Amino acid sequence: NVVEEICEQFRHLIEDGQLCELLYDNGKPKHESAAQKIFYAIAYGYCKQNNLDLSPEANSGRGPVDFKISRGFNAKVLVEIKLTSNKQLEHGFTKQLPAYQEAEGTLTGFYLVIHNGGASEARLEKFTRLVNETPQPAPRVIMVDGIPRPSASRA
Secondary structure (H helix, E strand, O other), rough: HHHHHHHHHHHHHHHHOHHHHHEOOOEEEEHHHHHHHHHHHHHHHHHHHHOOOOEEEEEOOOOEEEEEEEEEOEEEEEEEEEEOOOHHHHHHHHHHHHHHHHOOOOOOOEEEEOOOOOOOOOHHHHHHHHHHHHHOOOOOOEEEEOOOOOOOOOO
């Protein structure tokens, strides 16, 4: 539940707290590592408060997952972050995160997808259909609108 709360707080701050501005440099999208750093900054306080271990780039043999959050050996949740501009968006959901989950021995994973204008509407719709048609258990997908919006005084 705490990891879901972290992911939702990340979504809220990117969408409504204008942290999306940190994902761009002069209007050009930054690398996914910018989003990962923002997630780490948000997750750190939650994990400290709840006595959870936060491990960025944890590697159990199938490659490094963006984040592993755990309490003891059995309670593990993985978080993978992808920008919609990433050509591996579908692969990350269908293959990459499930492989990390298998290596870690957990069924619980969150796939944070940040829309940064890097995908067509057709590609986003195709991805949404894939998510909706994937049998459970599957990683939980949280879509985040990372496109900067005008200030309320100009909207």
